[in-house]
Amino acid sequence: MQNAVRVAVGARLHLGFLDLNGGLGRRFGSIGLALDAPETVLRGSRAAANSVIGDQAERALGLLERLARHLGLPGGHRIEIEHAIPEHAGLGSGTQLALAIAATLRRLHGLGLDVEADALVLDRAARSGLGTGLFLHGGLALDGGRGPEGRPAPIIARLPFPEDWHILLIFDPEHEGIHGAEENSAFNSLPEFSAALAGHLCRLAVMQAMPAAVERDFSAFGRAVTEIQRHVGDHFSAAQGGRFASRHVAAVLKLLAENGVEGYGQSSWGPTGFAFAASRAEARRLQDLAAGGAAARGLKLQIVKARNIGAAISEQMRTKQGARHG
Numbered sequence: 001m002q003n004a005v006r007v008a009v010g011a012r013l014h015l016g017f018l019d020l021n022g023g024l025g026r027r028f029g030s031i032g033l034a035l036d037a038p039e040t041v042l043r044g045s046r047a048a049a050n051s052v053i054g055d056q057a058e059r060a061l062g063l064l065e066r067l068a069r070h071l072g073l074p075g076g077h078r079i080e081i082e083h084a085i086p087e088h089a090g091l092g093s094g095t096q097l098a099l100a101i102a103a104t105l106r107r108l109h110g111l112g113l114d115v116e117a118d119a120l121v122l123d124r125a126a127r128s129g130l131g132t133g134l135f136l137h138g139g140l141a142l143d144g145g146r147g148p149e150g151r152p153a154p155i156i157a158r159l160p161f162p163e164d165w166h167i168l169l170i171f172d173p174e175h176e177g178i179h180g181a182e183e184n185s186a187f188n189s190l191p192e193f194s195a196a197l198a199g200h201l202c203r204l205a206v207m208q209a210m211p212a213a214v215e216r217d218f219s220a221f222g223r224a225v226t227e228i229q230r231h232v233g234d235h236f237s238a239a240q241g242g243r244f245a246s247r248h249v250a251a252v253l254k255l256l257a258e259n260g261v262e263g264y265g266q267s268s269w270g271p272t273g274f275a276f277a278a279s280r281a282e283a284r285r286l287q288d289l290a291a292g293g294a295a296a297r298g299l300k301l302q303i304v305k306a307r308n309i310g311a312a313i314s315e316q317m318r319t320k321q322g323a324r325h326g
Contacts, residue, residue, distance in 0.1 A: 004045040005107045007100040009311035010035045011091035012134045013167070014268035015209075016228040017127075018201045019145055020193035020235070026145035028153060031205045031228070032130035033161060034138040034307040035169075038085045040096050043316075044104035047078035054081030056097060063098050063122055064105070070121050073109055088176040090245075090268035095131030096311075098122040103313050116152050127187075129153030138307045140213050142205060157206075161306035162216050166283035170253070170273035170290065171300040172246040177269035178239065186239035197231060204228050218278040222263025225276065229265030236269075245270035248297035252290050259289055 011034075018029035042054070050068065052061040060079055068077065079101060085093035102118035105111075115132045119125040125132050129143035133155035140161045143153040178186050204224045212221035233243035244250035244266045253264050256275050263276035277283035283303045294301050 003108065004043050004316045005104045006041070006043045006314050006316055007103050007311055008039055008041045009096045009100055009135055010040075010138075010307040011038050011085045011093070011096065012130055012267075013274055014090065014092070014128060014130060015225055015265065016201065016232040018205055018228075019198035020190070021195045021198040022145075023195050023198075026147045026153075028127045028143075029145035029202070030128040030130050030143050030153070031141070031209060032128070032134065032143075033140050033167075034134040034310075035091075035167065035304050036307040037302065037304045038091065039083050040085050040093070040100055041082040042097075042100055042104065043080045043082070044101070044108060045078050046108060047076045049076035050078075051076070052079040052081065054079075055084040056081060056087060056093075059087075059094075060097060060101060063101050067102055067105055067118060067121060071105065071109075071111070073105060077105060077108065079104065086171070086173075086272075088179050089171065090177045090266065090270045090272045092131050092134075092268070094179075095119070095124040096135060098124050099132065099135045100311065103311060107313060107315065119152050120150075125152035127153075129155060133158065134310070136310045138309045140210070140306070142210060157210060159210060159213050160308045161213060162218075163305070163308075164279055165218065165306070166277045166280050167304050167306070168275045168277060168283050168286045168290070169302045169304055170249050170275070170294065171302070172249050172271040172298070173300060174298055175246045175248075175271040177245055177271055179269065183269065186236075189239060190235065191238070193235060197235075201228055201231060218276070219262055222261075222276055225263040225265060233266060240269060244273065246273070248299055249273040251297065252293050252299060255293055256286060256290060261286060 013033045015031045085091050087093050119132050129152045133141050140159045142157040144156040146153045209224035253273050261275050
């Protein structure tokens, strides 16, 4: 028998940057939400050599080897990825995979979690601090931007999201969001972001979206999200070809907006779009409304909820033949 560690963590919605001006010494700042799906689920155990099987195995092996070297961990490790958040879809797949692997290694070796340090080692949280904060706690969160010292942006507010509110996700499997070197180049080419606009977005987040979630005012929350998305999408439009990265997702979002949807947009660089709903029944109505146009464009739809807890990390016992025991 040997110890094995299982980690499960959901995707996240990045609802928008708040201050790309940086005039106060901190830049970016973000508002975002942890989701219960799609999930990254993996199991890890000690082994003779490092290996990874499953979705995104090559990416995961690089993360595993880098952190194991950095921590000076003896021996090898085997990671089995059961599910993975889709790559380059704007849902935080890279950060959640990296932190899930880091949590696995640390638990296997009896080390305490250090999400911020591991994120830096694994080149995550370069701009938004949402990925690290939501990995730990879930919910609706606000980060305070990255300061001059280069640490991940701190989570300055975190709230449980109303359990009955749902989200319709709109996936474009044929389109990838900007990432890697292209993302760095895109940020360097963006137009100037005014202090006045940063102030407006911060006000929307702090004085409308966050209190609306506390008071369960769905309409006010939706209006704030849509307004943040409008300004941020227009700012990024030159880099991604429009307010939304995928013209197919944009068409479905336009249809939903014309039918009175409050609270819609694109997560991060996309192409995944989203629309909030005040109930599961309303989410199903939106799904039915979007289904024809989505199918014709090769899009996929999924209804999800917020995840109000952080990553689930548990230990199991397994035989050398692979049978797992709770």
